[in-house]
Amino acid sequence: MAKPLPVVLIPGLNCSARLYAEQIPALWRFGPVQLADHTRDDSMDAIAKYILAAAPPRFALAGLSMGGYIALTIVRHAPERVQRLALLDTSARPETPEQTARRKPQIALAEAGRFAEVPALQFPVFVHRNRQNDEALRERVRLMAEETGAQAFLRQQQAIMTRPDARPFLPAIKCPTLVLVGDGDELTPPALAQEIAAGVTGSRLVVIADCGHLSTMERPDAVNRALIEWMMG
Helix, strand or coil, X not given: CCCXXXXXXXXXXXXXXXXXXXXXXXHHHHCCEEECCCCCCCCHHXXXXXXXXXXXXXXXXXXXXXXXXXXXXXXXXXXXXXXXXXXXXXXXXXXXHHHHHHHHHHHHHHHCCCHHHHHHHHHHHHCCHHHCCCHHHHHHHHHHHHHXXXXXXXXXXXXXXXXXXXXXXXXXXXXXXXXXXXXXXXXXXXXXXXXXXXXXXXXXXXXXXXXXXXXXXXXXXXXXXXXXXXXXX
C-alpha cells in the first residue's frame, strides 16, 4: 500500500471547514486531513506562509475559489512540499476593477456592522441557478459566514483584491494537478479552469454537471470521485 500522504484543504472566501464536510471522509483514507486557517492575514503571501508553517513537510493541497488563489501561492513558495495540487472553482487571473466594484457593497456592510446580510447577497452567485431555492444549502452558507466573522471576511477581501497574476507561473507547476469546475459556476466560469489546465502541463480538467461555484457542497459525490482519482493517480 502507498505511503500515506497528508491532505491540506483551503476553504474559499467567507467559507469555513464546513465547505469540505463531505470530502474529509473520502480523503481521510489516503492520510491525515488538515483544514487550513485562511482567516488571519490580509495578503496571499502572508496567508500562504501561515498555512505552510502549520502544514506537514510533504502534502497534497486542494483549494476552492480563494483557496485556489492561496494554493497557487503556496506551490509557488514551496513547490518541493506540494506533492499533488487540486484547484477547484478558481482562477489564475488577478483581480479586475469590475470585480473590486462588486465587492464594495459587501465590504461596506461588514464595516457598518451588517455582516449578517452578506451571505444572502453571496448565495445567488455561489450556487447553481437550479439550486437557488435549496434552503438547507443556504443555511450552510450562512453558517460558514458566521464561523468566519466580519473581520476575517474583510482581511480575506483585501487579500483577494491584491492577489497577483498567477498565469505566468502555471508552467512551473510539475506535480499531478486536478482542475475542477462546476459547469454553471458564475464566479469562476469553466473558461478560467480551462485556462489553468492549459497552463499546467499534464493537468486533468473535470467539469461537474449541474453545479455552481460551491462544487464540494453542491455535487459532493462527483467532486469526491475526481479527488479520489487525483489522489490515486
